[in-house]
Amino acid sequence: MAAAGRLELVVVRHGVTQWNRERRYQGQRDIPLLLPDALAGLDTLRGELEEQTFDAVHCSDLTRCRQTLAHVIEGRERAWPTHFDARLRELDFGDYEGRTYDELKSQPFYRAWIDSEGRQPPPGGESTADLGRRLDAWFGDVLGACTALGQRRVLVVTHGGVIRELRRRFEGIGFWQGDVVQAEGRRFTFSMNEEGCWQCSSSSAVPAPASATP
Known part of the structure; x- marks a missing residue:
């Protein structure tokens, strides 16, 4: 397990779906995996995680x-x-x-949403600030369990937009720079500073890139 005063979040995106293949916005539609096509990525991810243990697992419903x-x-x-x-x-x-980008690209409201980097909500949907508020509440619970229960390594299975928002927050990168493909993710490491606050000290790809060979 990870040492006290340190927290690892292994945050991964779900496997590929039919709507991923069709480049449709899925959002909160309850779309299942595209099987058997999703299995290759899932098998790679399982191999990456099979030697790791976790104190808790959090998963989108x-x-x-x-x-x-x-x-x-x-x-x-x-x-x-x-x-x-x-x-x-x-x-x-x-x-x-x-719907797809090609279906929406000529609509002014859609272009305004793209140009705002999600700060403007899509019609009937959420802004990135809305997403951030619910992730703040969730992450507060994770940190609370870390402190109260000694949880130091947590697996999280979620969605591409969630990981992008976490990367923007913890890595300080631009909104459009944080994409991860299906069945991949990030490992965030947090350390507690002298003031007793948690700070992200590192972020790396999951699965880890293969080592370069001579």
Whole structure:
């Protein structure tokens, strides 16, 4: 396990779906994985995580994340407490869900949403500030369990927009720079500073890139 005063969040995106292949906005639609096509990525992710243990698991309550979690921790389902949490759902894309960029690109409201980097909510949906507020509440609970229960390594299965928002927050990168592909993610390491506050000290890719060979 990770040492006291240190927290690791292993945050991964669900496997590929039919709507991913069609480049449709999924948002909070409950779209399942595209099987068997999703298995290659899920198998790679399972291999990456199979030697790791966790103090807790947090997962979006949507089907594609539940299926991803079931595959990557198969046989270890009862090893750690698991929390299915609606706060880890994808950004609500409102009227844009089920539609593609090509279908929307000529609409002024859509262009304004793109240009605002999500600060403006899509019609009937959430802004990035809305997403940030529910992630703040969730992360506060994670830190509370870290302090109260000694949880030091946590697995999180969620969505691309959530990971992008976490990367923007913890890595300080631009909104459009934080994409991760399906069945991949980030490992965030947090350390407690002298004032007793948690700070992100590192971020790396999951699965880890293969070492370069001579």
